[in-house]
Amino acid sequence: MTTGAHAKRPKTRRADIGEAASALFAARGFHSVKMDDIAQASGITARALYRHYANKQALLSHVVHQDQSRLIETLTSLGDTPPPDLASGLRMLIETALQSLRLSLLWQREARHLGPDDYAAVRARTRWIADRVDALSIAPARPDLDPFLRELRSWAVVGLVTSPGHYDTSLASTRLADLLLQAGIRVVGCLPAQEPAHDGLRPVDRPPTGRREL
Template sequence: MATPTRNRRAEILDAAAGLFAARGFHGVSIEDIGAAVGVSGPALYRHFRGKEALLGEILLDISARLREQGAATAALPPAEALSALLSGHIAFAVQHPELIRLHERELHNMPEQDRRQVRRSQRLYVEEWVNVLSDLHPDAPSARLRSAVHAVFGLINSTPRTAGELPPEQMAGLLERMARAALKVSAD
């Protein structure tokens, strides 16, 4: 069972993520975050060093979750692995467009060490996709596959711009069909 401190940390992280996504990192004060969870702003310092630490933990968690999801597909046959990668990333994007928006807008506001860790995790996640695609398209150059993966991430991560226009299940289906089409890469 989670401890009260862990629950409070999660509550603070969720509130901060929502506020940062809605108003931008610089548009949110520590007092705003405290008020969102029913405590004073300074009370947050019992859980986090400051706003930058909050942002760092939020964005590190996003990258870690996706990376773990990708790594979990390594033992699957390539077609199943691709389906798992697509459904996992699409589900995250459809369910959490505010976190995608936050990542796009605020990565540069993270402490440098955290930013490097996020980038490393992202590179490893991309390579999980490239490895699966290499198995499915053995004649395609890795650079082409990597470019296709980045293009698909751009497609899937466009959800903040269209959030609410389609029901989530329709959006997920549309994104999957489009992503699969984009991933049909050839060696030429």
């Protein structure tokens, strides 16, 4: 007779493989991981692995898309109604991002290994996330900013809330979420940079022009 664990395994196998691949890609890099390594970490044969994923690119595409989808679902659930305040919106985003600790590591370091269509999809979803953070959190909190400065803060917030994948920490998730929230509020609330002008200081409210600034 099959046990409950054995009966359940086939239903979760694809997700289990994705989790194993995500951990290996994050720890060792895409090129250093072989399909045999992923199969071994998943507790299956390489032949069984290929029944679920055609190749490593398909696996990488799956794990990045899955992690991005968590953020997309959270932002989509809000519709066009901003959260009651900045802290509430950022808290939702942070708690969702902490469920996908490897997201920024994989999309920033490994996404270049995807095929052209998958890479374009990752970039489009990333921009959508940043645009929604701007519309739902930055714009309501900072109506004084022009679109460029709001966009700058939006990308900074996305980078911030997905940053834990780049470092090890012994902090409890609740404490880490609190620190990220405090930092996010500061990012959104910071004043525009100023530069000297003949009549005093003026905000730097222009897009970057040189390669160094970009």
